[in-house]
Amino acid sequence: MSTPTIEPTVFSGDPYSEQNLLEPYPFLAELQESGSVSWLESQQTYAVVGYAEVYEVLTDFETYVSSGGLGPRDIRKDDAWRPPSILESDPPIHTLMRRALTGVINPGTVRGLRGEFTAPAVRIIDELAKRTGFDAITDLAEIYPIQVFPDAVGIPLEGREHLLPYGNMVFNAFGPENYIYQQAFAEGDEHARVVMNACKRESLTDDGFGAGIWAKVEEGLITEQQATLLVRALLSAGVDTTIFGIGNTLSVLARRPDAWARLRKEPSLAKFAIDEALRLESPFQKFHRTTTVDTFLGGVHIPAGSKVQLFIGAANRDPKKWGNDANEFSLERSSSGHVAFGMGLHQCVGQPIARLEMEIVLQQMLEKIHTLELDGEPTPILHNVLRGFESMPVRITTGN
Amino acid sequence: MTQLSERLDVVVAEVEHVADRVVSLVLRRFDGEQFPVWEPGAHIDVYLGDDITRQYSLCSALEDRDVLRIGVLHVQESRGGSQRVHETLVKGTPLSISAPRNNFPLIDSRKYLFIAGGIGITPIIPMIENAEANGREWRLIYGGRSRQTMAFAQQLEDKYGSEKVNLFAEDEVGRLNLQTILGMPRAHMLVYACGPGGMLSAIEDFCMGWPPGALHLERFSADTLGAGSVSEPFEVELARSGRIVKVETTETILDAVEKVGVRILSSCRAGLCGTCETRVISGTPDHRDAVLTEADKDANDVMLPCVSRSAAGCGRLVLDL
C-alpha cells in the first residue's frame, strides 16, 4: 500500500521566543497555516497543530510513546537514568501506576471533597467582594488551590511554599533548556528535596489521596518507589495547572460581560463556561511524544525515533474542528472533545479535582459579584509550556 | 416510528441443548414477518407470564431477520425466569417478546478485545460477526467452568480459528489470568466484556489502567439481564424549573432533557466518563454506568443520565437540573 506523502513545510518561527510565549495565538495561527504537521527548524521536531492529528497522536500511544519524555530531549538517552513518572511512562509500567491512581482519584472520591473545598472559596470570595477591585491572579487564582489541594493530598504544612516553584520547574523542563528553564531550576535541588520528602508515607496524613496511593503498595499493585513518584506527580501536576485554569477562565469571562450576566441567571451553565474557557485558553499548551516506528501523520512521513511536539492551544482552536469562530468564546458551543486535559491513555487523572476547584470558585463569584471586568490588561506569564497570567487587575460591582 | 415497547408475538421454532444447563431458543414471528433490524449487543424482553419479564441478549446472525436466537442458562437460585424457560418452553410454544433494544452497543473501533464469562458469550457473538465482517482486528477470550458449560464455544472456534478464539476452561487451565489479558493496553482497542459480576468487577479494576472509555461492559445477575429496570417510559422532573419530561423507551434521559432545551455537560454519552453526573433528589435510578462505585449506586444520590434509567416501580425521578 502506498500512502501519498506530503513534504512537511519547514517552519522557521520559534515557539519559545519571548514574544511567542507571551502571545501564542498569532504564532500558532501562522503555524497552522503551514499545515497540520510541520517541521520546526528551531527545535528540530515535528510540530502538530491540527486537532485531528493531535487527537491521533494522543490516542495512538503505541506509535507515539511518552517514555521518551514530554520535553524535547529523549530522556532515555540521558546519562542519569531515573525511574519514570506516570506521565513519562508507557504500558505496562504506566498501566499499574494508572490503575493505582484512578483507584484513588475518581469522580466518586472527589465528590466527597465538595464541602471541604467550598469553605475556603466562600471565605476568600466574601472578602474580595467587599472591595471594588482586586487582582484575579495574586488575590484569588494563586491563593485558592494552595488552600485546598495540599490538604486533599495530605502533605505537611511545612514546606508548602516550595510547591509553586517546584511545579514551575517540572513544567518548564518540558521546553528547551533556555534561560526560562535555567531560572526555574535555580534552587531546584532544594525544592525537589522538600517535595520528595512530603511524598513519603510517614509525611502524609492518613486520610488524603497520598495515603490512598500508599495503600496500593500494601495491596501489592505498586512499589514504594512508585508510590512516592505518584504522590509527587499529583503535587507537580496539580497546582500550577489549576491556578492557571482558574486565572484563564476569569481572563476570558472578564472580557465578556454578556456571558457573566447570563451565567448569573443560569449558574448551571458554569460548567460549560469553564470547559469553553479551557478550550480557548488551555493551561497546558504543549508537550512531546516520541515515535517508535516510521509513521504518517496528516500525510507527512515521520521517521522512527522522532520527537513530535503537540500544540494543544492550536488543536483547541483549529477551525477545521471548531469552525470559523474558533477563536471566540461561546456559551452555545459544545466544547466537549477539547484536549486541554489530554485524551486517551494519559488523559488527566486530576480532571475531577481541577473541575471541582474551578466550578466552586466560579459559582461563588457568580453568586456574589454582579459584574466583573478588566481594570487594565492582564500580564501573561513567561513560561515554556504553560499559558497563564502573572497578574490580572479586575473591577467588580456587587449588590451593596 | 415503531413503538418499541410494543409486544411481538412469536413462537419457539427450535429448542436446542447447547451446553450444560444452557438452551438456545430460536424464535419466529407468529405473523411470518421479519423482525426489525437490530444491532450487536441488543436484547429482547421475554414475557413469561405472571408478570415475569426476563431480558436475554440476541445471539443469532444479524442478517437473518427471519429468526431471533437467545441462550438461556438455567440458574439454581433462579427467581423463576430461567426455570420457566427450561421447564415449560418447547417447540411450538407461543411467546410474547419486546422488539430488540440495545443497552450495549458496539462502537466502531480499529481493534477489539472481547471477554466473555459463561453465558455472557451471547451478546458477544453478533459483535464478533460484525467485527469480522468489517475487517477489524479482534480477539475473543472466553472463560467457563468446563468445556461442557461453555455454550457455542466449539462453533466459534471452528468458525474463526483458535488464534482469534481463545477458550479457557477452568477445570483444564484454571481461571482467566486478567493480568496477562489486560496488563498491556493497546492503542485504538476497545474492550467489550460480559459475564458474572465478580469477573466484571475485576475487569473494571484492570481497565482503570486503560484509556478512559476503552471498557464497555454489560452487567447482569446470573439469571436475569438487568431485570431491575422498567422497559416502560417514565418521567423526569427537572427540579430547578419544575418541568416534567417524558423519557421514552427509545431514548436516554440525556436525550429527552436536551430535547426540551436543557443542557447537561456530557462527554462519552455511554456511562463511561462520569461527566454528566447529576444529583438525584428523589426516585430510584436503575444504574447502568461503569463509573459510580457500588456504594454510590446504593446511595442513589447521583446518577449518570446518559445511560441510567428509572428503576422498576419508580415512575418519576426528580433530578437537580
Ligand code: HEM
Ligand atoms: C486545569 C487543570 C489541569 C490541566 C489543564 C491538566 C492538563 C493535563 C494534561 C494535558 C495531561 C496529559 C499529558 C499527556 O498526555 O502527556 C495531564 C495529565 C495528568 N494530570 Fe493534569 N491537568 C490539570 C489538573 C490536574 C490536577 C489537579 C492533578 C492532580 C490531582 C493532575 C494530575 C495529572 C496527572 C497525574 C497526569 C498524568 C496522567 C498519566 O500520565 O496517565 N492534573 N494533565
